[in-house]
Amino acid sequence: MEITAAVARGADAPFSFETLDLEAPRPGEVLVRLVASGVCHTDLVTKSVFPAELPIVVGHEGSGIVEQVGSEVTSIAVGDHVLLTYASCGTCARCENGLPPYCENFVILNTSGGRADFTSPLSRNGERVMGAFFGQSSFATYALVAARSIVVVDESVDLVATAPFGCGVQTGAGAVANVMKPGPTDSLVIFGVGGVGMAALMAARAIGVGTVVAVDLSADRLATAKELGADVTIDGAAEDVVAQIVAATGGGANFALDTTAINPVIANGLQALAPMGTLVLVGLGEATMEVEIGHLTGNGKAIRGCIEGSGDPQQFIPRLLAWHAEGKFPIEKISKTYKFEDIEAAFTDAHDGTTIKPILTF
Ligand SMILES: NC(=O)c1ccc[n+]([C@@H]2O[C@H](COP(=O)([O-])OP(=O)(O)OC[C@H]3O[C@@H](n4cnc5c(N)ncnc54)[C@H](O)[C@@H]3O)[C@@H](O)[C@H]2O)c1
Ligand SMILES: [Zn+2]
Ligand SMILES: [Zn+2]
Incomplete structure (x- = not known):
């Protein structure tokens, strides 16, 4: 399917809004329509300081609504409201011990921009575009996300306010x-x-x-x-x-x-x-x-x-959401929303310190 993404093509080049091709979900993947995405300092450094393979779609504090699920996904359904978090393999010793932040495959899965097999779900007229950054590449209208990186939340959860829970906040x-x-x-x-x-x-x-x-x-x-x-x-x-x-x-x-x-x-x-x-x-x-x-x-x-708060997001993010619902975690006091098309302003404001936590809305 065709999506719109903010593509990073060079450390100092502005994001370019491009129409890209997104693959259909693999058996363990889920197609999510993005509602919001926080901007984390790690997006800034990946784009400008330690660039991964380019071109790349960064963004890793996404939230959204499930549009399609792969054939092997049983715990997530179309229409579910979800927060996205970093990727982990689920099969190494540390993942099996409930410590996905220390997954043996953390670096490949999160920072390479590709899946574990180095494939990317995104392309543009046949050109490879890295599209699995932190298992999501959320600066885009849609993302393909492994089921493990998805936390299903109640429909009462504000998907814009809580988008950053998946990285910077849980860290x-x-x-x-x-x-x-x-x-x-x-x-x-x-x-x-x-x-x-x-x-x-x-x-x-x-x-x-x-x-x-x-x-x-x-x-x-x-x-x-x-x-x-x-x-x-x-x-x-x-x-x-x-x-x-x-x-x-x-x-x-x-x-x-x-x-x-x-x-x-x-x-x-x-x-x-x-x-x-x-x-x-x-x-x-x-x-x-x-x-x-x-x-x-x-x-x-x-x-x-x-790393990433040293917890299991499936347990820790609901704890954060409960604090937020009780008024004990007023994330709104540090965030500001920007329309997706204003991503440059969000990055400028994050870089110069004007905004503590920018959140893009789609
Ligand atoms: N380990 C992880 O899993 C993980 C996850 C997310 C982010 N990070 C990293 O965490 C770091 C913080 O991220 P962030 O989004 O909060 O960044 P940020 O830029 O919003 O915050 C850094 C703060 O440090 C302050 N600062 C700078 N120099 C200082 C000094 N000399 N004394 C006191 N304060 C000073 C800045 O004014 C700023 O408020 C980044 O390096 C980011 O890449 C790590
Ligand atoms: Zn693992
Ligand atoms: Zn981050």
């Missing part, structure tokens, strides 16, 4: 709820309150963490963080960021989350931890860094990474 919220699991007397410092950091903040408030500190360079974002329940906000450009965190947390934070992927910020995160504290890294940025090992050996501190 930040899951880093707190699934990895840190902080308690009511714990403290948490979040470095970078963009889409991922704000989701972490909302999850911390939903769970009931003792003290939450937000650090960012943007006064506007810090003001929004305060509105969302941060107890203390700190300008990341201040000389004494660590001292301010230590003072705000009564001796150091039990948990720290870095979303900036900037080495000096990560180093501050490690330093600002209380003994036995844990620093969780989620950002995509610098490849290596030097670590002061004394923090680890002398104080029992830990550093760990976390």
Whole structure:
């Protein structure tokens, strides 16, 4: 069938709106008509910094309505309202243990732009266009998605507001709820309150963490963080960021989350931890860094990474939706909608920080 997609043909080239051919669903795939798609920082870096095979259709926070299901799909029906999430193989040891973020095939399935067999469901007059980015390529009017990457939701769910739950939101919220699991007397410092950091903040408030500190360079974002329940906000450009965190947390934070992927910020995160504290890294940025090992050996501190919130989306996304329905996860406070045809404005606003979480509507 013919679809319209925003195609990335070069790192600095604007998206081009093109009519593409989309294959019919394979037995395990589902055809989804997109209603909305969030824009994640990973879309920006895939297009501009680490380009995958081009041309490619990116987008990986889709939501929509099922139009057709492959012959082997039994758990999803035509007309179902769905949120799309990242892809996982379902057969490796980690998928079988309920840890799809650490799927052995994660990189191929999510970042190559192709399916596991390197085929792509999209083409244009015979030219291959990568169309399985994060198992969905959601900057398009329709997507072919593996059944495993689909979370069926109730028709009462706002598919526009909750589209970003499939990546950025579950990444930040899951880093707190699934990895840190902080308690009511714990403290948490979040470095970078963009889409991922704000989701972490909302999850911390939903769970009931003792003290939450937000650090960012943007006064506007810090003001929004305060509105969302941060107890203390700190300008990341201040000389004494660590001292301010230590003072705000009564001796150091039990948990720290870095979303900036900037080495000096990560180093501050490690330093600002209380003994036995844990620093969780989620950002995509610098490849290596030097670590002061004394923090680890002398104080029992830990550093760990976390992909996509470290949970199973089939269980974690419904938990986020329940928080949202109860008013405990006000995603609307950080998002702004753009018409699909205004994708350039959405990317510009995400890049320069004007909008924390852009959501495209179709
Ligand atoms: N691990 C995963 O599974 C996963 C999933 C989604 C996104 N990501 C990555 O997470 C990161 C965050 O994504 P996002 O969408 O929230 O990005 P974002 O750009 O919206 O947020 C980053 C924030 O960091 C702030 N910042 C920059 N320099 C700072 C400094 N020196 N001190 C304090 N704050 C500073 C920025 O002002 C911004 O608010 C990206 O690298 C993205 O690629 C990872
Ligand atoms: Zn797997
Ligand atoms: Zn993402």
